[in-house]
Amino acid sequence: MAEENLSFDVYHPQPLLIVISGPTAVGKDAVIKLMFERKFPIHFVVTATNRPRRLTEVDGVDYIFVSTERFQEMIDNNELIEYSWVYNAYKGIPRNQVEHALSSGKDVILRIDTQGARKIRQIYPECVQIFLVAKSKEELEERIRKRGTEDEEEVRIRLATASEEIQCITNFDYIVVNENNHLERTVETILSIIDAEHHRVHPRRINL
């Protein structure tokens, strides 16, 4: 009989590639760090960069800090999924991290600026892209200043860039407001998104 061929066993979720993006200082790193600390079973991609390390940063955890020469080599050897020149430094996504995790069935999360997010979408159309926004321009400005690492001209440039980046919002799947002092809520929302996406009917995400 025909119905004998129709399986009830239809739910086979695939691992997800989750992209966290948004303007500078919106809190991408803080979000990823909190998820990492809570030991969520997900591979956190560590970005490679040739920019100097901040005193608070740990090599191999916050970024993979490499020389300009080594970064050039990574480009030449096709070791990076994408790379870009942002605020006077290169940043790139190591290919082996993403592919190894996905092929072992693990979700992958990576933080990237908005221009990088667009490139990731071209390479992995089925990725889940989340755009973080600050509650207001004032909150974002405050956070940029709090870092204490930028001069007035750089603050101005970063705010102007953030305003432009918000125009890209329709390229993203989700928008999450990362309000001051509500980092927990932001992470909860991101976890809901990941949970939901595992159940999403999508030809590339569930083997029907």
Place this chain on the structure above:
Amino acid sequence: MAEENLSFDVYHPQPLLIVISGPTAVGKDAVIKLMFERKFPIHFVVTATNRPRRLTEVDGVDYIFVSTERFQEMIDNNELIEYSWVYNAYKGIPRNQVEHALSSGKDVILRIDTQGARKIRQIYPECVQIFLVAKSKEELEERIRKRGTEDEEEVRIRLATASEEIQCITNFDYIVVNENNHLERTVETILSIIDAEHHRVHPRRINL
């Protein structure tokens, strides 16, 4: 300057219409009931039907039980968003419940069979449709029998119908396995989906 016109205040989620569907006896009612008991801030649409009340059911809570004459009147007065004849009875979704809740900014959830879900999609294309499945044909059969309300022929018909309904899965947005003794987990997943959808970039769901 151009960037002055670009607002950071981009997140204005709209209320959602959430549709819970799936084969007979998969647990739609149990899911909705648990959400209701937990007092989730959502409007639970009560379906109108002309079928007789089960002893365990409460009028106005489980269903709005009406006579065939009154059901005909609801159809004639365009009081139902959609209605259908399923397993020897009419079932219909009262329009006023859905429209009143949505216009007051409240999410709405309704349970409906798969043919009804297709009609709801036509009327509200932006609705979120969740398809519940049993873990296996055996689990579904067990649940149909447990109800103790159907004879062998009806069990056979319902199982065959369920097999056919699973073919509709690609019309849905999400698929959730409602495993025996894991109702809590099913509800958690549905809540994640609702949370995620409130953040989804969708022209009809967030005013950008």
